[in-house]
Amino acid sequence: MNIMTTVKSPAQPKIKSLAVEGLSKSYGQIHVLSNLNLRVEPGEVISIVGPSGAGKTTLLRCLSGLLPPSSGGVKVGDEPVREPVAEIGLVFQDYRGSMMPWMRAEENVAFPLQGKGVSKSVRLARARECLEAVGLPGVGDRYPWQMSGGMQQRVAIARAIAYDAQILLMDEPFGSLDAQTRFDLEDLVLSIRRRLAVSIVVVTHDIDEAVYLADRVVVLSGHPATVIDTVDIDLGMDRDQIKTKADPRFAAYRGRILEQIRRPKPE
Amino acid sequence: MVAGYRLFFWQIFAALCVVALWAVSNRLHWVDAAILPPVEVVAAQIVVVVGRPEFLAAIGNTVFDGLRGLIIGSVLAIPMGILIGMFPSVDRSTRILIDFGRSFPVIALLPVLILLLGATSQMKVVAIAIACFFPVLIQTIYGARRLDPTISDTIRSYRIPAHLRFFKVLLPAAGPYIGTGLRIASTVAILVSVGVEIVSLTPGIGREIALARSYNETATAYAYIFFAGLLGVLLTVLWDRLEARLLGWHHRSAVE
Amino acid sequence: MRYVLVDFLVELARSIWLPVCLLLLWLVVSNGSTSIYFPPLADIGATLVRELFVGDLGRNLLLSLYNLAVGLVIAIVLGVAFGLIIGRAEKFRRVVSPTLNFLRAVPPAAIVPIIIIALGVGAAPKIFVIALGCFWPILLNTIDGVRGTSPALLETARAYRIPSHLFVFRVSLPAALPQIMAGIRVALAVGLVLMVISEFFGADAGIGFYITDASTRFAIQETWAGTLLVGVMGYVLSSLFLQIERRLLYWYFQDGNNASQRQSNRRRIKAGGGQ
Numbered sequence: 001m002n003i004m005t006t007v008k009s010p011a012q013p014k015i016k017s018l019a020v021e022g023l024s025k026s027y028g029q030i031h032v033l034s035n036l037n038l039r040v041e042p043g044e045v046i047s048i049v050g051p052s053g054a055g056k057t058t059l060l061r062c063l064s065g066l067l068p069p070s071s072g073g074v075k076v077g078d079e080p081v082r083e084p085v086a087e088i089g090l091v092f093q094d095y096r097g098s099m100m101p102w103m104r105a106e107e108n109v110a111f112p113l114q115g116k117g118v119s120k121s122v123r124l125a126r127a128r129e130c131l132e133a134v135g136l137p138g139v140g141d142r143y144p145w146q147m148s149g150g151m152q153q154r155v156a157i158a159r160a161i162a163y164d165a166q167i168l169l170m171d172e173p174f175g176s177l178d179a180q181t182r183f184d185l186e187d188l189v190l191s192i193r194r195r196l197a198v199s200i201v202v203v204t205h206d207i208d209e210a211v212y213l214a215d216r217v218v219v220l221s222g223h224p225a226t227v228i229d230t231v232d233i234d235l236g237m238d239r240d241q242i243k244t245k246a247d248p249r250f251a252a253y254r255g256r257i258l259e260q261i262r263r264p265k266p267e
Numbered sequence: 268m269v270a271g272y273r274l275f276f277w278q279i280f281a282a283l284c285v286v287a288l289w290a291v292s293n294r295l296h297w298v299d300a301a302i303l304p305p306v307e308v309v310a311a312q313i314v315v316v317v318g319r320p321e322f323l324a325a326i327g328n329t330v331f332d333g334l335r336g337l338i339i340g341s342v343l344a345i346p347m348g349i350l351i352g353m354f355p356s357v358d359r360s361t362r363i364l365i366d367f368g369r370s371f372p373v374i375a376l377l378p379v380l381i382l383l384l385g386a387t388s389q390m391k392v393v394a395i396a397i398a399c400f401f402p403v404l405i406q407t408i409y410g411a412r413r414l415d416p417t418i419s420d421t422i423r424s425y426r427i428p429a430h431l432r433f434f435k436v437l438l439p440a441a442g443p444y445i446g447t448g449l450r451i452a453s454t455v456a457i458l459v460s461v462g463v464e465i466v467s468l469t470p471g472i473g474r475e476i477a478l479a480r481s482y483n484e485t486a487t488a489y490a491y492i493f494f495a496g497l498l499g500v501l502l503t504v505l506w507d508r509l510e511a512r513l514l515g516w517h518h519r520s521a522v523e
Numbered sequence: 524m525r526y527v528l529v530d531f532l533v534e535l536a537r538s539i540w541l542p543v544c545l546l547l548l549w550l551v552v553s554n555g556s557t558s559i560y561f562p563p564l565a566d567i568g569a570t571l572v573r574e575l576f577v578g579d580l581g582r583n584l585l586l587s588l589y590n591l592a593v594g595l596v597i598a599i600v601l602g603v604a605f606g607l608i609i610g611r612a613e614k615f616r617r618v619v620s621p622t623l624n625f626l627r628a629v630p631p632a633a634i635v636p637i638i639i640i641a642l643g644v645g646a647a648p649k650i651f652v653i654a655l656g657c658f659w660p661i662l663l664n665t666i667d668g669v670r671g672t673s674p675a676l677l678e679t680a681r682a683y684r685i686p687s688h689l690f691v692f693r694v695s696l697p698a699a700l701p702q703i704m705a706g707i708r709v710a711l712a713v714g715l716v717l718m719v720i721s722e723f724f725g726a727d728a729g730i731g732f733y734i735t736d737a738s739t740r741f742a743i744q745e746t747w748a749g750t751l752l753v754g755v756m757g758y759v760l761s762s763l764f765l766q767i768e769r770r771l772l773y774w775y776f777q778d779g780n781n782a783s784q785r786q787s788n789r790r791r792i793k794a795g796g797g798q
Contacts, residue, residue, distance in 0.1 A: 064682055085686075090682040097675025102697040102774045111693065112683035144775055163683060277618040285622055354751040359539040367542075370757035372716040374632075374730070378724075378738035380749050383560055462632035462716065466723050473633065480636040492633045499628025 015042035015099075015166045015197050016077035016087055016207035018063065024224070025058055031224035032058050033188035034186060035072065038218060038227065040167065045193050045200045047210035051261050053154070056203045057093075059220070060171045064090050064200065078183035086116075087149075089165025093172040097151040106140030106255040109159045113223075134188060150181035157188065161196065167190075170202045182209070183241050189213055189241055211235075211253045213243060219260045225259065229260045304486040312490040326494065329464065329471035332388055333456035336395025340452060342505065344403035345445055349437050351404075352411025364409075369401040374462050386467040391460065398459040399452040406448030410441025446449075446513065450506045457502065461495055472498075524642065539723025562744050569747035580733060587729040589644055591718045594653025598710055602658050603703060606665020607695055627663060630792030631713060632720050639724040648723040649729075656717045657710035668699025701775050704768045706748060711764055715757055730756075 020038040024031070030053040038047050050056050060254040063074055065084040074081040076088065084090075090138055092098040099108050109127035111120075118126070130142050142150055153173060160168050170189075174182040186209060192201055204210050210217050211233055215255040219229040233253055235244055289306045292298050316322055351357050373394050384390035418440070422432055464473025472495050478489035546564075553563045574580035609616050635652055642648035672695060680694050696703075722731025730753060737745035769776060 021782075037737060066678060066681060084682045086684065088682075090679075092675060092679065094675045097673050098699070099695065100676065100677040102700075103693075112685065114681065114693075115685045115689050118570075143777070145774070159683075274617060278621045281619045282622045282625075286775040298640060356537070359538050362538060363542045364545070366761065367754060367758045370712065370715075370761040371754045372712070372719055374716050374723075375719045375734065375750055375753040378734050378746055382738055382743065382746065394743060402612050426659060442583065442713060458630045462720060465632055465636060466720065473630075476633050477636050485637060485641075488637055492629055496625050496629035499630070500625055503624065503628065 005058060007255045009043075015199065017041055018088075018167050018199060018201070019064065019075045020059075021075065023062060023074065024071045025055070025062055025067070025070050028044070033062070033069075034224035034226050034233050035222075036225075036227055039199045040199050040201055042166075043193070043197060044216065045189075045202070046118050047214035047216050048201065048203045048220060049205065049207055049210040049217060049257060049261070050225060052205055054220045054222075055225040056205070057171055059225075060169055060201070060203045064088055066090075073222040074215055086164075086202055087166045089160025089163045090175050091153070091156045091160055091168060093175055095149060095156050096144070096171075097160065098156055099152055101144050101263055104141050104143055105136070105147070105155045108144070108155060108232075109140075109162045112159065112163045125156070130162040131155065133192075134158045135160065135184075141221050149177050150180075150185060153177065153185060154188065157192070159224075161192070161198075166198055168198055170200065173202065175206075176205070186212055194237060207254055207257050208245065211250060211257070212239060212241075217253070217257060219257055221261055226231075229257070231257060268362065300326075301485060304489065308312075308486045309489045309493075310498040312484075312486040313493055316494075317485060324346055324474050325470065325475045325491070328388070328461045328469075329457065329473070329495075329497070332391050332471065333395055333453075336392045336460070337399045337449075337452055337456040338374070339392065339396040340399030341403045341449060342405040344400045345407050346447070348404045348407025348448075349411045349433065349441060349443075352408040352441070358408065358412065365401070365404065368403060369413065372465065377463065377466050381467055383477070386469055388469055390467065391463045391469045394463050395456050395459050398455050402451040402455060403445065403448035404446045407452070410444030411437055430503055443494075446510065450510070453502055457498055465491040557740075557796040559743055560667050562747065567751065568749045570744040571743050571752060573746055574745060575752070580730075580749065580752065583728055583730050583733045584756070586646075587722065587731065588756075589651045590715050590721075590729070591653060593646075594667070594717075595648045595657050595707075595710060595714050598657035598661055598714075599707060600741070601654075602661030602697075602706070602710075606662050606699070606703070607669060607691055608663075610666040610669025610699065611691075613670075613693065616670075623659075623663065627659035631659075631717055635717065635720050635724055636788070639721055639726075644725045646725055649718070649726075652721050653714045653717045656713045660713060661703065661706040662711040664702045668702030668706075669695050671702065672698040675723055701772055704772060708761070708764060711760060712757075715753075715760070719753065777783055 018040040020036050023033060023036045038046075047147065048059065058067065062069045063081070064087070065074070065081040068082065069248075076085055079085070100111065103111060106124055107125040110123040111129055113123035113126060114120075131137065131140055131154075136151060136154050136156050136158065138160040139147065139151065141163055144155070148154070156173075157168075174185050177185065189200060190203070191215065192198065200213075202210070202213055211231075214233050217231045217233060219225055219227070219231070221228045231253055235247065235249060286306055289303065293303065293305045351361055376394065380394055381388050381393070384393065385496070418436065421438060429434070460471060461473040461476075463469060464471035465477045466473075468474050468477060472491050476488045476491045476495075479485070479491065550564045553561055554565065569579075575584075609619070631652065634655070635791050638648050642651075676694060676698060685694065700769050718729075719731040719734075722729035723735050726732040730749060734749040734753070736747055737743075737749060737794050
């Protein structure tokens with residue numbers, strides 16, 4: 001996957017950090033998240049793992065401003081996040097549902113830019129550029145239903161990039177894709193972080209994926225969920241599906257996280 | 268529960284707003300009283316009309332003629348629909364006829380029907396039956412067409428005889444669709460019933476509306492229109508109840 | 524190329540053999556009929572052609588179609604506009620829904636005598652009645668369509684901070700379009716009925732007037748001819764509408780995933796059956 005061109009953003013602003021400060025969330029009597037603290041430094045890739053139902057998606061929705069926290073808060077730079085902010089680009093698990101079926105791929109990518117008031121020719125050119133950057137040259141005129149799941153998720157990533165997001169939030173982005181497509185898209189994420197000045201937060205239940213992608217893995221567990229461990233992943237910038245995953249350090253990280261997740265299970 | 272009461276209160280309030288708008292437009296002469304009489308006069312007429320001897324007869328005529336037409340139309344449409352849905356070749360060759368029939372405004376047939384049958388209840392029932400026939404037919408065809416391939420394979424491999432296949436498999440499978448067809452058709456029955464009565468002055472709500480209007484009693488006409496609307500609402504409520512009870516399994520399986 | 528043509532002809536034959544046979548049957552059976560009520564089809568046809576091109580029928584038809592078109596356009600504009608607003612305002616919708624349900628349950632034909640007799644024989648009262656009757660199915664279907672917008676799309680639009688004018692025209696409207704078109708299809712049938720009925724009442728022109736006028740004069744052939752013409756018109760209009768719908772909803776009909784959703788949409792169509 002080295003065919004990618006570089007995507008130059010019109011004006012490259014200084015990237016901001018993303019900070020979670022004492023965040024709790026409950027729905028009525030059900031406490032989902034309890035007093036989470038987390039900081040994503042500029043340019044960092046963080047994975048959030050946890051067993052299903054641990055509130056990972058709730059956390060991501062709070063991070064993006066789609067869901068108001070019950071207490072505590074989220075900050076991008078120094079600004080608190082209350083509604084979705086321009087610095088954050090979201091990639092949903094439901095790639096099918098997040099594409100407007102009446103828009104072609106490039107229109108889908110360009111649509112948020114229209115909301116920013118970018119002129120038509122500029123935003124379409126940018127959409128094409130970003131589609132190329134995610135490995136989809138020349139498919140801009142296809143409709144979502146003319147593309148495979150993997151392609152649709154690439155379009156969703158292109159949309160987040162085109163939006164000039166400094167922070168990409170991905171919610172189980174590759175959960176419903178087949179293994180090979182999944183590996184390709186994981187490598188796409190790594191290549192994006194190498195080429196672009198962005199921070200990335202990936203929520204996943206797949207521990208291999210979490211370790212493979214991240215500089216740091218945050219392990220969530222319990223009811224309500226808390227951060228039970230933070231693992232720094234020291235595998236360098238250049239990773240490879242076969243070599244990295246065969247690395248003994250990879251296995252060690254993996255084992256450590258797996259143990260964390262399994263331990264608190266009540267009998 | 269409190270929220271429920273509050274919602275109900277607001278709903279009443281919204282309806283009252285419409286009435287108030289009506290009253291204001293009367294006072295300020297926005298609309299001619301010949302088109303929209305004062306709201307209090309219409310309200311009084313709604314009460315007066317209920318006491319009249321022809322009121323129940325009119326409602327009864329509209330409802331029962333509608334029902335007769337609905338039953339005749341459906342009895343013809345359901346078996347025919349299943350047959351058409353079962354055989355793709357029949358389906359194709361009847362499509363133009365059905366499309367023609369369903370897009371035909373039955374009201375336009377009235378002059379011909381009146382010439383043939385006279386302005387009688389029979390004529391009204393025939394018109395209603397024709398109008399009800401098509402929605403039931405079309406929905407039944409959908410239902411019979413969409414038989415699950417696994418089910419049809421099962422039937423074939425167990426060599427289920429034709430009459431059992433019809434009554435035990437196709438009819439129940441098409442049931443929810445037939446229900447939808449009947450629901451649409453019952454609304455159609457009331458609408459056509461009233462429409463025919465207005466045009467041909469056959470007994471029923473529509474006749475009362477047309478007569479009241481021609482005696483220049485517009486308020487009385489509105490009183491009957493109010494009851495015609497109430498009839499429609501009642502029908503919707505009845506169907507909602509019935510569907511919730513009967514089609515529970517269908518919705519559940521649709522979620523899967 | 525030749526095979527394509529042959530295939531096309533075979534397909535055509537398969538779908539039109541039955542209507543053609545029935546028409547021929549009617550032609551043969553009615554041939555030489557002396558019943559005044561059932562004139563020979565050949566005579567009706569001849570009358571239809573003569574009246575259409577030489578007589579008044581053509582002018583009357585165009586007049587009626589004009590009223591229908593204007594009424595329908597008014598209903599579409601108002602119904603879609605209000606539907607987009609009410610569909611987004613869930614609390615408001617719940618408050619007004621009993622009132623709306625009552626108003627749409629009123630048989631539109633019932634107000635025809637009042638409006639037509641009060642306002643006279645011109646085009647305006649007919650257009651008003653058609654617009655009023657067509658408004659409800661379009662409004663209610665638009666509301667349903669807007670409410671049916673998938674939550675994933677709403678989240679996406681929020682996450683990417685789509686401003687509200689863009690959201691209405693590029694998200695809500697297209698998302699509701701399949702249901703809006705279903706509403707317009709119902710409205711077309713309602714409009715056709717109201718067009719005919721309003722011309723039965725106070726009119727000196729129009730296809731409905733032509734039919735009643737012929738029947739009161741006991742001009743049976745003209746009555747049949749006018750009635751058949753209304754049928755053909757209904758068929759042509761709904762076929763035309765289907766073509767427009769397929770064009771507009773290209774993305775919708777192509778998407779295999781919508782097949783089952785389409786079925787359920789059909790079941791949800793409000794106030795179905797225009798009669």
